[in-house]
Amino acid sequence: MTPQELKSILSHGLLSFPVTDFNAQGDFNPAGYVKRLEWLAPYGASALFAAGGTGEFFSLAASEYSQVIKTAVDTCARSVPILAGVGGSTRQAIEYAQEAERLGAKGLLLLPHYLTEASQEGVAAHVEAVCKSVNIGVVVYNRNVCRLNADLLEKLAERCPNLIGYKDGLGDIELMVSIRRRLGDRFSYLGGLPTAEVYAAAYKALGVPVYSSAVFNFVPKTAMDFYNAIARDDHATVAKLIDDFFLPYLDIRNRKAGYAVSIVKAGARIAGHDAGPVRTPLTDLTADEYEKLAALMDKMGPQ
Numbered sequence: 001m002t003p004q005e006l007k008s009i010l011s012h013g014l015l016s017f018p019v020t021d022f023n024a025q026g027d028f029n030p031a032g033y034v035k036r037l038e039w040l041a042p043y044g045a046s047a048l049f050a051a052g053g054t055g056e057f058f059s060l061a062a063s064e065y066s067q068v069i070k071t072a073v074d075t076c077a078r079s080v081p082i083l084a085g086v087g088g089s090t091r092q093a094i095e096y097a098q099e100a101e102r103l104g105a106k107g108l109l110l111l112p113h114y115l116t117e118a119s120q121e122g123v124a125a126h127v128e129a130v131c132k133s134v135n136i137g138v139v140v141y142n143r144n145v146c147r148l149n150a151d152l153l154e155k156l157a158e159r160c161p162n163l164i165g166y167k168d169g170l171g172d173i174e175l176m177v178s179i180r181r182r183l184g185d186r187f188s189y190l191g192g193l194p195t196a197e198v199y200a201a202a203y204k205a206l207g208v209p210v211y212s213s214a215v216f217n218f219v220p221k222t223a224m225d226f227y228n229a230i231a232r233d234d235h236a237t238v239a240k241l242i243d244d245f246f247l248p249y250l251d252i253r254n255r256k257a258g259y260a261v262s263i264v265k266a267g268a269r270i271a272g273h274d275a276g277p278v279r280t281p282l283t284d285l286t287a288d289e290y291e292k293l294a295a296l297m298d299k300m301g302p303q
């Protein structure tokens with residue numbers, strides 16, 4: 001699959017970001033991950049991002065990373081393209097990128113580097129180095145310390161033909177509008193804020209109709225119903241699901257930093273597809289929060 005073919009696939013549909021399965025000892029559980037991917041496959045996400053933010057990329061050892069990507073490719077690559085999360089220092093990100101390409105991933109999601117502040121010119125040089133280390137398509141994730149503006153993205157787009165996607169996790173509307181207008185059809189644009197559904201209608205109006213869904217991990221039918229309602233401008237269904245599910249969900253998710261991932265693992269467990277605990281530095285939901293989430297999922301009916 002060429003980067004351009006991947007770009008065209010990423011321009012439609014709902015994107016799946018599966019959690020990564022850990023066993024009771026906290027080790028990667030490939031059998032559980034296979035079952036999860038097989039369970040979610042028939043719901044029809046258009047691409048699968050393995051070891052992304054929701055997949056706890058930041059908690060995986062390098063050896064586990066290879067297992068996660070290989071498991072995703074072996075299980076799903078015939079039906080959907082697999083994009084692999086990569087990140088960390090430039091050299092680390094290049095090692096992950098080349099490993100993912102070798103294992104059969106069709107693209108990369110380049111997550112922000114860790115800890116240090118950096119000039120955005122420096123971040124752009126980091127992105128360029130990772131893009132140039134592979135032949136597959138790359139989606140850059142603007143979030144936290146990665147805040148590339150339209151000028152830098154335009155330069156990167158010229159220098160890196162395989163940089164085909166821009167995922168927004170900042171929610172800065174002025175920045176998003178300037179990037180969307182300046183880069184036009186050069187990129188495929190993904191709405192990628194935590195619980196991206198809450199922003200989906202507004203982002204569609206800005207020319208960004210595609211988004212990533214973490215709740216797809218545990219209420220896949222509701223996630224697809226919501227996506228289809230957004231796609232056909234069914235404002236009544238969108239408003240009802242925002243009121244009945246997403247706003248009460250945010251009340252739980254916003255209780256602690258890192259819960260955007262923890263709550264998804266809790267949801268998977270409630271749905272009968274336990275992915276094990278989150279790893280430090282994340283913390284799991286309390287029993288009370290877990291009960292509240294279970295009641296909310298119950299209201300959404302069978303999935």
Ligand SMILES: O=C([O-])C(=O)C[C@H](O)[C@@H](O)C(=O)[O-]
Nearest residue numbers: 052053054194195196213214
């Ligand atoms: O890397 C990640 O997991 C994401 O940022 C995607 C998530 O699915 C996010 O969009 C969300 O929480 O809906």
